[in-house]
Amino acid sequence: MNTTVENINNEETLTSIETYIAVYKYALKKAESPLLKTFLMGIAAGLFVGIAYIAAVFGSRGLSDNGIKNLTFGFIFTLTITMIVFMGGELFTSNSMIFMLLIKKS
Numbered sequence: 001m002n003t004t005v006e007n008i009n010n011e012e013t014l015t016s017i018e019t020y021i022a023v024y025k026y027a028l029k030k031a032e033s034p035l036l037k038t039f040l041m042g043i044a045a046g047l048f049v050g051i052a053y054i055a056a057v058f059g060s061r062g063l064s065d066n067g068i069k070n071l072t073f074g075f076i077f078t079l080t081i082t083m084i085v086f087m088g089g090e091l092f093t094s095n096s097m098i099f100m101l102l103i104k105k106s
Contacts, residue, residue, distance in 0.1 A: 026098075027098040030095070030098050031098065031099070038090055038095065041088060041089050041090035042089070042090045042091075042092060042095070044087070044088075044089045044090075045084045045089030045090055045091050048080055048083050048084050048087070048089055049080055049084075051080075052076065052077050052079060052080035052083070053077065053080075055076050056072075056073045056074075056076040056077045057073070059072050059073070059076045060072040060073040060076070
């Protein structure tokens, strides 16, 4: 079975070993990407987070109920992660996780 991240569809489930292999292959692919590209994608993700924070603050400003204010803030800020995933940004946490996996394996 070819276990790459690109070949996984919704109808297929992987065993824990196949999942580990797929994540490890993705980590190797990510580790081989150029440093400048990774840095610029990280900058883009930071800009997305900053813009989303400003949008969340302005979107929840003026609401009287704290529950609705928190819900609005959370909903708007959650869109940031979606933007980062679909627009190709790189978060520091995912790069750190992949780096630790490669260090442990080598």
